[in-house]
Amino acid sequence: DTGVSQDPRHKITKRGQNVTFRCDPISEHNRLYWYRQTLGQGPEFLTYFQNEAQLEKSRLLSDRFSAERPKGSFSTLEIQRTEQGDSAMYLCASSRDRLWYGYTFGSGTRLTVV
Amino acid sequence: QKEVEQNSGPLSVPEGAIASLNCTYSDRVSQSFFWYRQYSGKSPELIMSIYSNGDKEDGRFTAQLNKASQYVSLLIRDSQPSDSATYLCAVNSYPYGDKLIFGTGTRLQVFP
Numbered sequence: 001d002t003g004v005s006q007d008p009r010h011k012i013t014k015r016g017q018n019v020t021f022r023c024d025p026i027s028e029h030n031r032l033y034w035y036r037q038t039l040g041q042g043p044e045f046l047t048y049f050q051n052e053a054q055l056e057k058s059r060l061l062s063d064r065f066s067a068e069r070p071k072g073s074f075s076t077l078e079i080q081r082t083e084q085g086d087s088a089m090y091l092c093a094s095s096r097d098r099l100w101y102g103y104t105f106g107s108g109t110r111l112t113v114v
Numbered sequence: 115q116k117e118v119e120q121n122s123g124p125l126s127v128p129e130g131a132i133a134s135l136n137c138t139y140s141d142r143v144s145q146s147f148f149w150y151r152q153y154s155g156k157s158p159e160l161i162m163s164i165y166s167n168g169d170k171e172d173g174r175f176t177a178q179l180n181k182a183s184q185y186v187s188l189l190i191r192d193s194q195p196s197d198s199a200t201y202l203c204a205v206n207s208y209p210y211g212d213k214l215i216f217g218t219g220t221r222l223q224v225f226p
Binding site for chain 2: 033035040041042043044045048055056089091100101102103104105106107108
């Protein structure tokens with residue numbers, strides 16, 4: 001069990017640029033979740049996958065956001081035309097099929113849009 | 115959409131005291147509940163889960179669940195300065211999707 005891995009750890013980008021984040025879940029976990037967290041707030045759900053199927057997307061996930069999980073392994077989250085309001089910590093988590101055991105989170109990607 | 119509410123704190127307790135953290139949730143059908151600890155600048159770490167009414171103990175931590183009153187709490191005995199962190203309560207959204215809904219967290223400060 002090598003844990004959930006996220007890359008990069010930090011990203012600074014100019015407003016209007018596109019960014020992509022990667023998440024590698026724990027190998028035996030079928031589910032993969034993306035959350036966003038801003039200062040003083042709890043994690044907010046963005047989307048989740050069971051294997052390669054994207055089963056739910058939050059209304060927070062505007063058209064500028066897209067997530068993929070090809071072949072049910074790693075996942076990418078892309079933000080197009082970034083805005084200053086996108087500055088946040090983006091957290092990836094994985095879990096087994098049943099959400100009985102909670103998530104394991106990765107270390108997160110901190111995005112700063114300048 | 116389910117809601118999870120926590121007092122943002124900070125909750126300040128002296129070293130060695132019991133820290134009591136509370137959480138209420140809005141949906142009666144919620145089935146599983148979790149407490150996460152988050153140190154400043156780090157990601158959340160799962161410390162406790164509870165599914166049935168009553169108490170569940172793990173070392174210095176005790177989770178308490180009361181489904182009739184829709185609250186879940188976390189007690190930390192013999193609090194240490196290293197327990198200073200934000201504690202996040204999370205509730206499974208099932209049957210409205212299958213994900214965790216988090217509260218805003220309670221910041222705990224343990225002073226020597």
